[in-house]
Amino acid sequence: MTTTQAPVVRTTPRTTTRTLLTAGLVAGPLYTAVWLGQAATREGFDITRHPASLLANGGPGWIQSVNFVLAALLTVAAAVGLHRSMSGRGSRWAPRLLGAYGVGLLLAAIFPADPGAGFPVGTPGDHAEISARGMGHFVAGTIGFTGLIAACLVMAAYYRSTGQTGWARYSTVTGVLFFGAFAGLMAGAGKPVTITVFGVAVVLGWSWIAAICAQHRRTT
Known part of the structure; x- marks a missing residue:
């Protein structure tokens, strides 16, 4: 009597890299869908008054915390995939900086933002107390968003070195716009226009991550 063994499926380094980069394609749409669904x-x-981080407060706040964790893990996976698919100028630091964005998202889940601006319901509209966890969330945002901005600029240098000028411009514009939106948020003291612009910038940032992961996945 003979037995038939199931075929052994071997994962090649190329397949693994493409899978990791696919995580970068999923991260942004998933995060944005969960955020806007809650909004x-x-x-x-x-x-227009409440940044996404405030959703981590209240009874259903765990949803946004899980959203941060999933986005963090997918972003770190994408950073690993990017590292495996790059060589030359910027190939060491661009993935690390994108990974820092993922770390910032994870820290944002660990240190939720303080309630504010009337949310959740029952919070005073002028509530501005900053707790230890709120300070931790501020640090998390600084780490993550600085990492994303720097990743854009380093990727721009990488693309220029490889003659991909269109991708270099796209990366530069994304980094500059995100920096402007983040600086405006910090200086805007909760003004609707700065919160709205920053929300748009977050979507643009996620779109850039998806785009570069798709581009590297095609060429890997």
């Missing part, structure tokens, strides 16, 4: 359904949440 549309959470009582008292106003997307």
Whole structure:
């Protein structure tokens, strides 16, 4: 009597790299869908007055915390895939900086933002107390967003060195716009225009991550 063995499926380094880069394609749409879904359904949440981080407060706040964790893990996976698919100028630091963005997202889940601007419902509109966890969230944002901005600029240098001028311009513009939006958020003292612009910048940042991961996945 003979037995038939199941075929052994071997994962090649190329397949692994493509899988890791696919994580970067998923991260942004997933994060944005969960964020906007909550923005549309959470009582008292106003997307022009409340940044996404505030969604981590209240009874359903765990949803946004999980959203941060999933986005963090997918972003770190994408950074590893980027490292495996790059060589030459910027190939060491660009993945590390993108990984820093993932670390910032993870820290944002560990240190949720303080309630504020009337959210969750029952929070005073002028509530501005900063707790230890709120300070931790501020540090998390600084680490993550600085990493993303720097990753854009280093990737721009990488693309220039490889003659991919279109991708270099795209990366530069994304980094500069995100920096401007982040600086405006810090200086805007919760003004609707700065919160709205920053929300748009977050979507642009995730779109850039998806785009470069797709580009490297095609060429890997």
